[in-house]
Amino acid sequence: MEALSSPQLGALVTNHRTSWVRQVSIGSGTYYVKTYNYGSWRDRWRGIGRTTLFSASRVQRERQALEWLSDHGFGGPRVRAVLEQRWMGWLCRGVLVTEAWPGENVASLLPRLSQTDRATLGAELRCFVQLLHDAGFRDRNLDLRNILVRREPSAWCFAKIDSPRHRIPKDARPDDALARADWTRLAASLDELDRTL
Numbered sequence: 485m486e487a488l489s490s491p492q493l494g495a496l497v498t499n500h501r502t503s504w505v506r507q508v509s510i511g512s513g514t515y516y517v518k519t520y521n522y523g524s525w526r527d528r529w530r531g532i533g534r535t536t537l538f539s540a541s542r543v544q545r546e547r548q549a550l551e552w553l554s555d556h557g558f559g560g561p562r563v564r565a566v567l568e569q570r571w572m573g574w575l576c577r578g579v580l581v582t583e584a585w586p587g588e589n590v591a592s593l594l595p596r597l598s599q600t601d602r603a604t605l606g607a608e609l610r611c612f613v614q615l616l617h618d619a620g621f622r623d624r625n626l627d628l629r630n631i632l633v634r635r636e637p638s639a640w641c642f643a644k645i646d647s648p649r650h651r652i653p654k655d656a657r658p659d660d661a662l663a664r665a666d667w668t669r670l671a672a673s674l675d676e677l678d679r680t681l
Contacts, residue, residue: 485567489519489579502527507584514584515564518543521577528574541568542648543578549621549647550582556619560632560643561585585643587634591673594628605633605640606674612642613670622662624649627673 491499494508497516505518520542522528540548547566554560561582569577590609594602613626623630623644630646651662 485569485577485579488517488567488581489521489577491519493517516561516582516584518546518580518582519577520575520579522575523577528576541575541578543568543580545648545650546580546646549644549650552650552652553621553644556621558616558619558644559585559641561645582645585632585645587632587641587643589629590631590633590642591628593633608640609633609642609670613666616644617656617658617663617666620652620656622651622653622656622660623647623666624651624662626666626669628670629673 487493491504491506494506494517497505497507499505502522503518503520505516508515508517543566547563550560550563554562561584563580563582565579565581567579567581568575590605594605597605609631612631616623621644625647626644630644632643632645634641653660653662656663
């Protein structure tokens with residue numbers, strides 16, 4: 485597990501103090517290795533809701549989200565491995581390995597598109613989010629860097645990643661508080677991107 489979760493493995497994608505993502509290409513394909521590292525007691529205590537046996541860790545929650553999305557007909561990366569290193573029930577490190585999904589995040593792609601293509605992608609993105617909500621999925625981390633996209637001959641194709649805070653409410657309504665929060669966060673991401681173009 486130490487070698488797989490090393491911050492020096494493969495190519496850097498993102499790097500934060502307690503988490504990082506690396507891209508690894510081997511003969512069988514390209515993979516993303518996401519690591520959550522709770523190396524100090526301070527880090528474990530700050531994340532007590534996700535670092536003890538009392539609730540699922542972030543890597544387990546992300547696995548659950550990706551598998552639920554796949555089971556409900558939404559494309560996306562396939563989970564290849566979930567690993568946890570614990571001490572006395574406390575999570576010290578969690579690792580999620582997924583296959584690469586052919587596409588890139590919306591935040592990276594949108595600035596390179598023409599105004600017409602941006603408008604088309606934006607409209608189809610809203611349809612994608614509505615489909616997620618209609619299926620009962622509430623993301624709680626819905627911003628452009630966490631949505632992958634690729635152009636298909638007749639439409640844009642989307643996939644949702646990085647959903648450790650997702651919810652599947654039993655009695656979800658189209659306008660419930662979680663759905664409204666998703667739309668608010670997505671609108672803020674689009675507005676911020678528009679200001680930088």
